[in-house]
Amino acid sequence: MRLFVSAAALAAGALLSACATTEGGAPSPQAPLPPSFEATRLSEHTRVLSDDSFQGRGIGTPAEDLVVRYLSEQYAAAGFEPGGRNGSWTQDVTLNRFTASNIRASLKAGGETIPLNQGQQIVISTRLPGSHVSLADAPLVFVGYGIKAPERNWDDFKGQDMRGKILVVLVNDADFEEPALDTFNGRAMTYYGRWTYKYEEAARQGAAGVIIVHETAPASYGWATVNNSWSGPQFDIVRQNAAAERVPVESWIQRDVAVDMFRKSGLDFEALKAQARSRDFRPVTLAGASLNAEFDVATSQVTTRNVIARLPGATHPDETVLFTAHWDHIGVGEPDANGDAIFNGAVDNATGTAGLLELARVFGAGPRPERSIVMISFTAEESGLLGSEYYAANPVYPLETTVAGFNMDAMNVYGRVSNLGIIGYGQSELDERLAAAAQRQGRTVEPDGNPAAGSYFRSDHFPLAKRGVPMAYAEGGGEFRDEPRAARNAARDEYGSRRYHQADDEWSADWDLAGQVEDLEVAYWIGLDLANSRDWPGWKAGSEFGPARAPSAAARR
Numbered sequence: 001m002r003l004f005v006s007a008a009a010l011a012a013g014a015l016l017s018a019c020a021t022t023e024g025g026a027p028s029p030q031a032p033l034p035p036s037f038e039a040t041r042l043s044e045h046t047r048v049l050s051d052d053s054f055q056g057r058g059i060g061t062p063a064e065d066l067v068v069r070y071l072s073e074q075y076a077a078a079g080f081e082p083g084g085r086n087g088s089w090t091q092d093v094t095l096n097r098f099t100a101s102n103i104r105a106s107l108k109a110g111g112e113t114i115p116l117n118q119g120q121q122i123v124i125s126t127r128l129p130g131s132h133v134s135l136a137d138a139p140l141v142f143v144g145y146g147i148k149a150p151e152r153n154w155d156d157f158k159g160q161d162m163r164g165k166i167l168v169v170l171v172n173d174a175d176f177e178e179p180a181l182d183t184f185n186g187r188a189m190t191y192y193g194r195w196t197y198k199y200e201e202a203a204r205q206g207a208a209g210v211i212i213v214h215e216t217a218p219a220s221y222g223w224a225t226v227n228n229s230w231s232g233p234q235f236d237i238v239r240q241n242a243a244a245e246r247v248p249v250e251s252w253i254q255r256d257v258a259v260d261m262f263r264k265s266g267l268d269f270e271a272l273k274a275q276a277r278s279r280d281f282r283p284v285t286l287a288g289a290s291l292n293a294e295f296d297v298a299t300s301q302v303t304t305r306n307v308i309a310r311l312p313g314a315t316h317p318d319e320t321v322l323f324t325a326h327w328d329h330i331g332v333g334e335p336d337a338n339g340d341a342i343f344n345g346a347v348d349n350a351t352g353t354a355g356l357l358e359l360a361r362v363f364g365a366g367p368r369p370e371r372s373i374v375m376i377s378f379t380a381e382e383s384g385l386l387g388s389e390y391y392a393a394n395p396v397y398p399l400e401t402t403v404a405g406f407n408m409d410a411m412n413v414y415g416r417v418s419n420l421g422i423i424g425y426g427q428s429e430l431d432e433r434l435a436a437a438a439q440r441q442g443r444t445v446e447p448d449g450n451p452a453a454g455s456y457f458r459s460d461h462f463p464l465a466k467r468g469v470p471m472a473y474a475e476g477g478g479e480f481r482d483e484p485r486a487a488r489n490a491a492r493d494e495y496g497s498r499r500y501h502q503a504d505d506e507w508s509a510d511w512d513l514a515g516q517v518e519d520l521e522v523a524y525w526i527g528l529d530l531a532n533s534r535d536w537p538g539w540k541a542g543s544e545f546g547p548a549r550a551p552s553a554a555a556r557r
Contacts, residue, residue, distance in 0.1 A: 058331020110264030144276030209249030
């Protein structure tokens, strides 16, 4: 199968000029129609990027060269210029890569030894540089949700010494099980509920390792996703003092194994889980329980790349409207029941990457906007938002004059829907613009339908948002507008249960991309309006991201 679609083939067909619109959003009679998004182009980009020849788009692999070449060719064909420094299409992102092997692990509890097989009862990894990890009889202590949040008067550690211990923690935060507590924003997950936070706080406590008890509902994904995401090489940005920020053992354990471990230690898992929802909770040592873990670690550095394309603004080129999506996926892993080892990542996130390419084509076909348009295809999202974290810490275009941004991740491939779901609704003044744009399509805006999943902290807008850049992450949701509705609902549900982060995330010629087109139209309309205005959207009162934006206000006057 051919690897690349020629620029000529993708540019075929009539390209229409942008035009002024009437107040109601319809093209004015005297002007030509604006450029339109084409589902066939989106499908073809997604097909190419998720083809087996791209080997699951793993970072730091030969597949990365294919991705970078394909994206830079398509951005160039759209009329964009290289957006990296010194005329480059890329921004180098140096990461540490950790590959664990020869993993041997077991639990001791109640005088018994419980063997733990990698991928079955436990998934063990590390992001601490070294060549070997060995923990012998490391004591276990249950620390509830593993949260220390002084501003919420919450401390699961109560000053106890955690050095050298293995922390057993629950996923999500206390409000998931009991939203009425409203200690952590009710059902809407806070960053304290994310697995990344659990590991970071454990390192601050001086722990030797962490065991996160996997439960599907609070995690929002099944064990297969955990296994596929953490069994392969792990990555991290290069840190000056990694030992202060990373623990030797990062792991997840199956819930049933954890329940049995608690029982053998004379404890009731469910009772302790209920106690952990209280500010009064104190750490509980699992008497006579310990973890033995030993494995080799191949630690190396790898340079991966963000791909950046820019359409310079006609009158205010130093001000930037940003569009982002991650190009990477899991790569090649263990074969599934069908013998397929390539994690193609068609929906996640070849669809979002295709969306950026189609946005670039439409922007490039119209009149030059006043402000610059920048597309960033981020690397290493699947490794913990590392490409976007690196860019946010080392921006090519100043964050203080980045007007706003729009992130695309795992876009709708099942047809037109009634709503536009806003992840992080209520955070920024982009909400009202999104609502107006959705209304033009006969859709309504709804807050994140599953805020407990913590989606606001799980995609590439977050590193920019936490540094103050207003970022929109919106996606189609709600009821399908076209028949057969039952089949569309079933396909959407099946993706979440059987295909997400699995080898079955593959392109299909049967997809209905009309919903993806509508979501791209929303981003385009708002982005074009901002690019041709002097507006600077802000954060709403009470948002935790507003204070990060405030110090640079003078740069936007």
